[in-house]
Amino acid sequence: MKKIALVGAAGNVGRKIVEIINERDSFPDVSITPIGSMRSQGEKIHIKGHDLAVVHIDTIDFSHYDLAIFAAGSKAAQDYVPKATQAGCPVVDCSSFYRMDPKVPLVVPPVNLKDVERYTEKKIISSANCIASPITTVLAPLHQIAPIDRVVLSTYQSVSGAGKDAMNELMHQTKAFYTTMPYQRKVFPKDIAFNVLPMIDVVHPNGNTGEETKIALEIKKVLDRNISIAVQSVRVPVFISHCVSVFVEFSGAITPDQAKDALRLSPHVTVIDDMKNYYSALDAAGEDQVFVSRLRYDPSVENGLIFWTASDNLRRGAALDAVEIAEHLLTKYL
Structure with a gap:
């Protein structure tokens, strides 16, 4: 054995x-x-x-x-x-x-x-990183249809990505908000309860954080080093699951229906068709899939798509x- x-x-x-x-x-x-x-x-x-x-x-x-x-x-x-x-x-x-x-x-x-x-x-x-993993899982089938030129990511990352102490800090701050109990910040530089923090990890000289840099470099290493990638990472007051707003620009034409058909072939991705519905962080918690919703054309570029992903960062990520x-x-x- x-x-x-x-x-x-x-x-x-x-x-x-x-x-x-x-x-x-x-x-x-x-x-x-x-x-x-x-x-x-x-x-x-x-x-x-x-x-x-x-x-x-x-x-x-x-x-x-x-x-x-x-x-x-x-x-x-x-x-x-x-x-x-x-x-x-x-x-x-x-x-x-x-x-x-x-x-x-x-x-x-x-x-x-x-x-x-x-x-x-x-x-x-x-x-890979808990953002790079689900995002490459979704981008890889699309990259086979039309090569990807550029990706812009806005990530909304749960506190569990920062460890157990971060989860405890969110819980204690939330309780303190309603009970006026005293508390001390130990993990995050500002209150995380009922707040969003637009900075994860240390800031590099170019203005990007370590987290943003890791995500971009890892996606390029796994998928294609020629893809241009920009990332804005945000910590949100959620215990589990990371969500990402994804803007993708391709070198050739690709339709939302083509993208959905390609993603449906992946056993690791679940796509929702109803444009009035979506997957949230809570929907993804405890699941092994990467959930994709709100997939549509990006009207700001010639060959672009926009979509939203949700995945359990502790499991799938x-x-x-x-x-x-x-x-x-x-x-x-x-």
């Missing part, structure tokens, strides 16, 4: 990975060790019918594992992924740390799962991608 080390098992994405593995009959029969920091050490995680205690990462010998899944952020990836790979353990990493490394494949399973075969270069596979990559790696290469 293969052995998997799941690093960050008690975090938002780690728990979703466990949830998905517990749901999937197709996932190989494996032994999973939940791993974390001192903060989560000893916490019980229910995996395949067993309650397993989280083990401190510093006690782990990765040479005893066939695969490691890292869902613990960039700092943990920087510190511990090299220890895993040097011990001969391949890694699926959910953080941004290795995504732009030219020797590390950046994989969005509905788009370029075949790139998993390149894991041997550094024994690392990166999964993170955990499910990692599980599908691990599943493919285990069944085909390990």
Whole structure:
């Protein structure tokens, strides 16, 4: 039986990975060790019918594992992924740390799962950002009809993308608003409850944030480096699901009906035809699909479309991608 080390098992994405593995009959029969920091050490995680205690990462010998899944952020990836790979353990990493490394494949399973075969270069596979993943999933079928020249994204990202502490901050601020209870901001620079924050991550000298830069670069790496991309990222007071307003300019003609027909062929996308209806963040929460609605012509350019996407950032945008990559790696290469 293969052995998997799941690093960050008690975090938002780690728990979703466990949830998905517990749901999937197709996932190989494996032994999973939940791993974390001192903060989560000893916490019980229910995996395949067993309650397993989280083990401190510093006690782990990765040479005893066939695969490691890292869902613990960039700092943990920087510190511990090299220890895993040097011990001969391949890694699926959910953080941004290795995504732009030219020797590390950046994989969005509905788009370029075949790139998993390149894991041997550094024994690392990166999964994409929780916006880049659903957006490339939708753009890839359209890119095959008419090459994409330019994409403009306005993202509306839930607080779960910033971790459990961010979700707690939204909850406490919301309660405080109605009860006049005191609270202290720890995660966001301004109140997130009943507010929107038009800045995610640090600001670079060119004015773009780290999040906006990551989204653009990752879409280009996965889909096509020649596409021009502009991104405005906004944090919204929603617990789960990211939504995106998408403007796409193509090099040739494409109709909304052609786009809808192409997207319907994807098992990972659900399209709504009724122009008076749409998918919201709540509609997408807990689902594995990327939901597309309000798809129509963009009247400001010759060959353009506008649409709205909604997807669960913890499942489709993170955990499910990692599980599908691990599943493919285990069944085909390990």
